[in-house]
Each structure stands twice: as C-alpha cells, then as structure tokens.
Amino acid sequence: GNSVTQMEGPVTLSEEAFLTINCTYTATGYPSLFWYVQYPGEGLQLLLKATKADDKGSNKGFEATYRKETTSFHLEKGSVQVSDSAVYFCALTTDSWGKLQFGAGTQVVVTP
Amino acid sequence: AAGVIQSPRHLIKEKRETATLKCYPIPRHDTVYWYQQGPGQDPQFLISFYEKMQSDKGSIPDRFSAQQFSDYHSELNMSSLELGDSALYFCASSSGLAGGKETQYFGPGTRLLVL
Numbered sequence: 335g336n337s338v339t340q341m342e343g344p345v346t347l348s349e350e351a352f353l354t355i356n357c358t359y360t361a362t363g364y365p366s367l368f369w370y371v372q373y374p375g376e377g378l379q380l381l382l383k384a385t386k387a388d389d390k391g392s393n394k395g396f397e398a399t400y401r402k403e404t405t406s407f408h409l410e411k412g413s414v415q416v417s418d419s420a421v422y423f424c425a426l427t428t429d430s431w432g433k434l435q436f437g438a439g440t441q442v443v444v445t446p
Numbered sequence: 447a448a449g450v451i452q453s454p455r456h457l458i459k460e461k462r463e464t465a466t467l468k469c470y471p472i473p474r475h476d477t478v479y480w481y482q483q484g485p486g487q488d489p490q491f492l493i494s495f496y497e498k499m500q501s502d503k504g505s506i507p508d509r510f511s512a513q514q515f516s517d518y519h520s521e522l523n524m525s526s527l528e529l530g531d532s533a534l535y536f537c538a539s540s541s542g543l544a545g546g547k548e549t550q551y552f553g554p555g556t557r558l559l560v561l
C-alpha cells in the first residue's frame with residue numbers, strides 16, 4: 335500500500351533560518367504529492383503540490399520538487415518567519431477517487 | 447473566495463449519544479471527502495462522495511454513516527458514540543474532473559468531544 339514518511343518534529347528554528355522538512359513516499363502508480371499546513375487550532379491549508387516527476391511546487395516562499403528517483407518531496411524555505419510556526423503534512427494520492435494519504439506531520443516552531 | 451463550511455465547529459456529546467456533522471463544499475465542487483484527525487495524529491480518510499454517490503470508503507466504523515445530498519452538501523452521522531471518537535473531523539471538497547487528482551480544499555473542521 336501507499337505510505338508517507340516525514341521527519342519527526344518538533345523542528346525548532348530561529349527567525350530567518352533555512353527550513354527543510356524531509357518527506358519520502360511509497361506508492362503504486364504515479365502519485366500526486368502535496369504539502370498541507372495546519373496552524374494552531376485551524377484546518378488544513380494547501381501549501382503546494384506537484385503532479386508529476388520533476389515538477390516543482392512553490393508558494394509563500396516554500397518549495398518542493400517531486401523526485402521520482404528518490405521518491406521524495408522535501409519541503410524547503412530559505413528564510414522562515416515566526417508566522418511559519420505550524421504543523422506541516424506531506425500527503426499523496428494515487429487513487430482514482432483521490433483520497434489523501436498523509437504523513438505523521440512535522441511541527442515547526444520558529445522563535446524570534 | 448468561498449471556502450468549505452463545516453458545522454458545528456465544536457460539539458460535546460455523551461457516550462452512546464448520536465452526532466451529525468455537516469459539510470458545505472465550495473460551489474461547483476461535486477466531490478466531498480471526510481477525514482478524522484485524532485489528537486496528535488495525521489488525518490485518516492473515512493469516506494468520500496462523487497455526484498451524490500459513495501465513491502470510496504476508508505476506515506469508517508459501522509456506527510458511522512454519511513451521505514451527499516442533491517445540493518452537494520454532505521452529512522456524517524455518528525451513532526453510539528465512544529470516547530475514542532473524540533477527534534477533529536475534516537471535510538474537504540474538490541472538483542472531480544481530474545480523476546481524483548484535483549486539489550482538495552479543507553474546511554476548518556468540527557471538533558467533537560465525547561464525555
């Protein structure tokens with residue numbers, strides 16, 4: 335079956351530091367890959383996505399590249415802000431009906 | 447832009463009671479998904495509907511049922527509630543045009559507490 339593995343958190347960073355959250359996956363077929371962000375007490379917001387190999391998704395300074403050869407979709411941001419403190423979920427779907435398979439989530443804490 | 451609406455936002459129930467959660471998808475979205483997120487857990491897929499028909503089923507207990515109505519809103523009915531049902535329940539909607547790989551947009555969730 336499909337699975338998503340994310341690096342464990344919490345990840346604690348100072349403001350303006352570089353952020354990387356590793357995500358690897360196992361999937362049958364050709365998955366679409368997503369990063370969702372969950373701010374404290376809120377729902378899930380789509381951060382970025384990629385639907386085929388070598389695609390790069392980007393949004394709000396975050397980037398992730400779909401690497402088929404390493405089955406990875408690592409999330410990066412060059413300079414984090416306190417407002418980036420949240421839980422980040424990597425997810426995939428291969429299903430014709432689209433259900434998402436999530437990773438365990440990585441909590442990011444950015445301090446001033 | 448209009449987003450996914452869920453009601454109620456918070457719900458407190460006693461064990462063995464029933465609960466109904468409602469989801470109103472983004473206009474013109476024909477696909478609805480339900481997910482359950484336990485404390486400190488990742489969201490788990492429960493069930494989905496496309497054009498008012500059940501399209502997929504995940505780890506949904508037999509005590510739960512759901513349906514999608516003619517206006518595309520969906521309701522998740524939960525009976526004989528157990529303490530372990532306490533969780534955040536998300537609804538997501540998408541347009542089913544891309545064979546399931548369209549982006550899912552999530553609502554704010556309903557936080558259910560079973561006492």
